């Protein structure tokens with residue numbers, strides 16, 4: 001303290017000196033004053049803000065910290081050990097404790113909130129709105145649990161859910177959790193090949209689906225895509241439970257397809273006892289894209305996830321029971337799992353399930369929901385905001401947003417102009433938060449439930465407690481200091497709520513995530529990042545071939561495999577190119593088997609359309625490349641590796657950098673010309 005006072009006195013003096021002379025030691029007065037003020041600010045800045053202090057405690061005193069956080073959930077049997085890390089990098093949290101996600105989300109609140117809204121479904125697609133109280137939710141979830149039980153679904157069985165944003169999807173997720181069955185929700189934008197891969201990997205006993213969804217007023221069939229996927233799959237389910245919304249006519253498959261409405265009628269009023277799970281037993285598997293063509297089943301535990309969500313609802317989202325939460329993600333993504341379904345419900349909040357786009361009937365729809373339902377916390381993606389930028393700005397001011405505490409955005413980089421635009425428009429804090437399917441909840445975020453620390457646009461602020469996150473040198477594995485770019489890595493154990501393994505493949509979990517940084521067994525996020533002198537972090541793009549289109553994570557390899565299925569294609573390369581609206585778009589470059597076609601522009605145009613349709617059919621519209629161009633060779637190294645970074649640079653009009661290893665420089669010229 002004495003030292004601090006001395007330095008402060010020195011600074012005061014230095015400012016006085018600076019003011020009294022026009023030039024000191026050859027430096028203009030203003031610079032000296034600025035220097036002195038900066039030095040004082042640095043001193044005034046506590047060595048750690050409360051968020052950083054909480055973070056430090058969570059890393060240094062894991063047991064004590066997480067024992068306290070664990071008090072936020074119901075344990076049927078208390079845990080005997082906070083963390084078992086005897087088999088790194090596999091972490092087991094809250095060992096011996098028995099709990100259940102459905103109980104924490106539904107039953108636990110029946111005493112105090114039975115008649116309060118728990119789930120509000122709003123569909124601007126089919127013009128419907130239904131509010132379910134916690135008691136209604138309990139009834140619906142029990143009915144679905146009974147239906148699944150009647151099909152023989154028991155603890156540990158897998159149930160695949162391929163559904164649009166309808167309440168039955170949420171009931172099905174919670175019903176699985178109630179039974180101790182493992183759900184795997186597949187995003188509705190995926191098509192038959194993607195679905196078949198997931199069916200084969202998860203081997204579900206039952207699949208729950210709907211006849212169709214709707215997007216932008218257009219019906220998008222689900223059932224025929226599922227039928228096609230089941231035909232492709234090696235390990236098809238015994239039963240398919242179909243929610244018939246009356247949007248798309250279909251012929252049920254006899255002996256396999258079950259009608260949800262009839263069974264609901266049959267099981268209405270059923271009570272299915274909760275299956276208590278040991279904390280580490282899996283709750284769900286969610287598939288995500290990587291650099292190989294085979295998606296990874298991210299496996300989540302039960303107790304750790306419940307604790308992470310209960311805790312984050314308070315510390316990151318600054319909420320309390322009785323609040324209302326609107327998350328515009330999709331239940332097929334991790335954000336939907338954590339912050340449409342489990343987080344708000346476990347936190348005793350009302351969750352709004354929205355089926356629709358951010359611009360229909362107009363660009364004010366989301367804000368009208370905030371006003372109407374008195375939303376306290378909202379979570380969306382930067383792409384949605386960039387879309388809104390094209391609409392009437394006055395819509396941001398049209399509605400009463402006084403209940404809204406903050407808008408959280410995640411899933412892709414939040415560019416500064418978009419952050420500034422929405423911040424000015426709403427007059428509410430904008431909280432950029434960074435995470436991955438694998439982590440289940442944010443790695444970096446402002447944490448207003450701990451303290452209000454100013455945010456910086458372009459930065460998702462600080463490490464979240466529990467994540468020992470570092471910036472590392474990709475070649476040496478050494479920790480890097482402020483303002484140095486490196487790989488963002490997490491020193492294990494991963495905290496509660498993060499993935500525990502890859503479904504059915506422990507070796508792949510270790511190999512994929514913990515083996516890429518030299519000399520250290522750390523979890524790689526495969527993102528570049530840096531932190532500044534004030535401890536704010538910045539995410540600077542992927543280190544691998546994964547791209548992010550409008551917040552959807554896609555493996556370029558999967559798209560290439562699909563393009564290569566076209567009979568005319570010999571090989572292809574897909575890259576992500578910067579896009580003003582979607583962040584990135586996929587662009588494919590294909591080499592044709594018949595070089596003669598190369599000069600026939602009409603044929604090529606038709607081929608481009610055919611290839612796009614093929615990707616659509618196999619992987620879904622979400623993966624469809626924005627453009628497919630034809631070249632006679634791909635730019636490769638002499639060892640045969642496609643030079644993706646050089647392709648991206650050329651496509652974005654940048655310098656492709658070091659090309660000494662390229663086999664045929666004219667291949668890159670062709671890429672340039674093809675655009």
Ligand code: AMP
Nearest residue numbers: 410411412413433434435436437539553
């Ligand atoms: P997903 O697993 O689909 O959620 O995608 C995770 C990836 O999205 C991360 O590895 C990042 O590349 C990117 N991402 C997510 N949130 C952010 C963010 N706030 N800022 C920058 N990139 C992000």
